[in-house]
Amino acid sequence: MVTLRKVLKKKKGVKYLGKHDAPNRLKKLGIKKRYIDKHSKASVLEKNAAASDALKKGEEESRTDADTRTLPVSDLTVEEPAAVTAAAKPVATEEHAEETSAAAKPVATEEPAEETSAAETAVTEEPAEETSAAEAAVTKEPAEETSAAEAAVTEEPAEEPAATEQAAEETVAAEPATTEQAAEVSHAPGTAGLRSGRVQKRRTGRILLILVIILAVLGVGGFALNRVVLNADTFQSGSSINGINVSGLTQAKAVEKLTDEWNKKTLTITEKDSKIGTIRNFDLEYNIDQQVKECLHPSFFRKLLRTVRPSKRSYSIAMTAKESSKSFNRQFRRLSFVKNNKYTTKTRNAYVDLNSSDFKIIKEVYGDNLDKSKLKKALLSAIARNKMKFSYTAADYYEKPTVLSDSETLKERQAYAEKYLTKKITVTGAGKKYTIKPAQLDKMISVSKSGEITVDEKAVKTFVKSIADRFTTVGMTRHLKLKGGKVTISGGNYGNTLNITKETTRLSRVLAEGKDATTEAVFSMTGYGSSTSVTDDIGDFYVEVSISKQHVWCVKDGKTVVSADVVTGNVKERNGTPEGVFSLMYKQSPSTLEGRNNDGSSYKTPVKYWMPFYAGCGFHDAKWRDSFGGSIYLRNGSHGCVNMPPAKAAKLYSYVEAGMPVIVHP
Structure with missing residues (x-):
């Protein structure tokens, strides 16, 4: 936009003009009066007021493509009273429009063309009808034409008569009150911005509404597609799992059909291309519920692909058995190479010999005995993978040791035995004594890394029961010399009887001490004879x-x-x-x-x-x-x-x- 400030800046040697500069000084610079009046602060304020009134009356509602440019308030002008501003409001009449139209003939401006060019005023050649339209304040023109109307300076031939010049001056003088002012009303600062903002909001609202509608339609359509087509409870036509047709079946029915069909298969076992056994009618239960569910309800896009491409409706799953059935186990045991398995050496793990005084580590042994558990798992795996011809090689299923002599765990076990299982604890009573062996002691106690001993009372009770017969004489066979002669007699309820409960408590206390000990067993009943003799518990x-x-x-x-x-x-x-x-x-x-x-x-x-x-x-x-x-x-x-x-x-x-x-x- 061409403003007075910009014009002055382009004049060499001209400094900034304050608000007290006289209009005649501006004229000396070659700036026309109508241009000064047009860009004065009072003029701008008048235009703003007019625009506000027009906005309130709704006169601007029909203007959708107005130019949003605003005129700056120049610092070169001073503020004028409100009365002057109100008096300066332009009023455009039809008569004035006719006068302007009549005066549309080419006229010469007051200033020479070169002077106007020096001031860099905008010169525009406009047809009479465009000027007349601007005077009538019709804003159907493009923004470029309205901007040209702001200058309101026409380039005319210099040879016209003076009378014509005077008429032209009147026409020019009338333009600010009609054409230019009417145009300026639409370009007043704030008015166009408010209108443009409201228009922009309307446009944004419409766009958002359209987007929401589109998304809603897509969402409802996608939901309906997923619900009706993609999330159906039955398999689509032409669907198969592991080659078994499951079209139209629910998940439960598909699982049932797969189980029935799979159990009808026959597993053939061969060795060196010779048949050595078969297993049929497996009667197995398969862990396939989740896999069938995933086939029926895959991801959205995968099922969409299967909906449009029937060739993608063939699925493969592993028929993993939950556990071996009675029928399968019975047939497995009856396989000749399982039932009649012969071996020369039995496989054995390495271990610490707790019966030796130095707790030696006994090396592992690799044998040729059949690992039945391993073979059974291999057969079930073949069934799961639909490999119904199983090739058997005996050496592949020899049992292998799981603990080796060079195992660090075994070495730690040896060190533990040397430290904690060498305690000598002896139980005496009824003429007998028994020293607890390291292997027995190992079952009754455990020692933490900090050296704390924990006693397993259940294991202690089991041990006490195992040695009770050594100290109990009830019912034992006795060889006696009596008044009636020498007799051999057994049975009855007389004799020494070990008290299991009390002896368990006593021995647990001794074991917790972790020391060597010799203790007397606790009896619930003792004989009348010597408590230190088994053969003489009757006495005299x-x-x-x-x-x-x-x-x-x-x-x-x-x-x-x-x-x-x-x-x-x-x-x-x-x-x-x-x-x-x-x-x-x-x-x-x-x-x-x-x-x-x-x-x-x-x-x-x-x-x-x-x-x-x-x-x-x-x-x-x-x-x-x-x-x-x-x-x-x-x-x-x-x-x-x-x-x-x-x-x-x-x-x-x-x-x-x-x-x-x-x-x-x-």
Whole structure:
């Protein structure tokens, strides 16, 4: 835009003009009055006010392509009162338009052409109709034409008469109030900017609305496509998995069909091109649910591709069995080369010999025995890959050691044994002793890197049970020399009995100390004899019953204190007195014996002395009998008790005590 400031800057030797510079001084520089008036600050303010009024009245709503250029307020002018500004508002009339149209003939300007050129004013040749249109304030012209109208300076021939010059001056003078001012209203600062901003917002809003609509349409279309076509619950037509047609099947039905078809296959096993076995009717369950699901519902673009290209509807998956079935295992075991597998050497891992004093590392052994687990996995893998012809080579399935002698773990194990498994802990009792072996100790304790010992009480209890028989004499076979002669007897409930619970607690405490120890075992019951002798746990205080001799002896301190003939259990009725070594349970006087006869009838028999030693069998007086001893027991014996004469029963009652041994032998 050509402004007064720019014109002045191009004048050589002219300095900045302040607001107090007189208009006549500007004229001396060759600047025309109408140009000065047009760019004065008061003129610009007037134009701005007019534009604001027009905007309020809605006169500018129809102007969509207005020029957005603004006129700067020059610092060369001074502010004028509002009254002057209001009075200076241009009013364009139809008469003035006609006058301007009539005066559109070529006229000469007041200043010479060269002077106008020196001032670099914009010179534009415009047709009369364009000028007339500008005067009527119609803004249908392009921005370039409106800019040309701002200068309102026409280039005319210099030879025209003076009257013409005067008319031209009037025309020129009228232009600022009509054509130029009307044009300036549309170019006032702020007015065009506001209108342009609103237009731009409308355009942006329309574009965003269109984009939203397009995205919504695409989204709904994509959702519908994915929902109806791509996310269907059944396989598309022409779909197959591992060559098996699954068209129109759901995921569950496809899994079921694949399982059924696969289990119908036959696995043929060959060795050196010779058939050595087959497995059929696998009856396996396959871990294929997720794979079938991925085939049915792949990624969006992959399924879109399969929708438009049917050739992409063939899938391959691994038919991995969840586990071997009973049918498969049975057929596997019956394979001749599995069932009749023979080997010369069995494979063995390297290990630390805990039974040796120096804990040697025993080297591993490579054998030729069949690794059945490895072979079974290989067969299942072949089924999963649809390789129904399996080539078997025996050497490929020899069992291999998993622990080697040069293993660092094995060396650490050796060092551990040397440090913690050399403790000597000995258990004694009942004339026996037992020293815990390193291998047994290893199962009962564990030692952390910091040296803290942890005892496994379950393992200790298992160990105690394993050695209980060494210290228990109950039921053992005894070779005894008694009053009735030398006898060999076993059974019964008398003897030393190891207390499992208490011994477990005691031994656990000893192991936790991590020291050598010799301890006495804890017994729940001990014999009357020597606690240090297994063969002499009966001692010299006992009651002896001889079935064959039908006689009883009570020995105390090695001397017989009671000796009597008796009647034992009825052999004919199968009520014989039990044999063995028993503990006298208790004694009671008086007492009533209750039981049932062989015919089912019950009985209640009062006695004065009752001394039971096993279940319902014991010693008691039998005043209803006239004789004792001999062979009475064979046909007319008791229900299993030892019947005694009342006087002898009373004497025996006076000696016996609970827990003492009762030896019943043939």
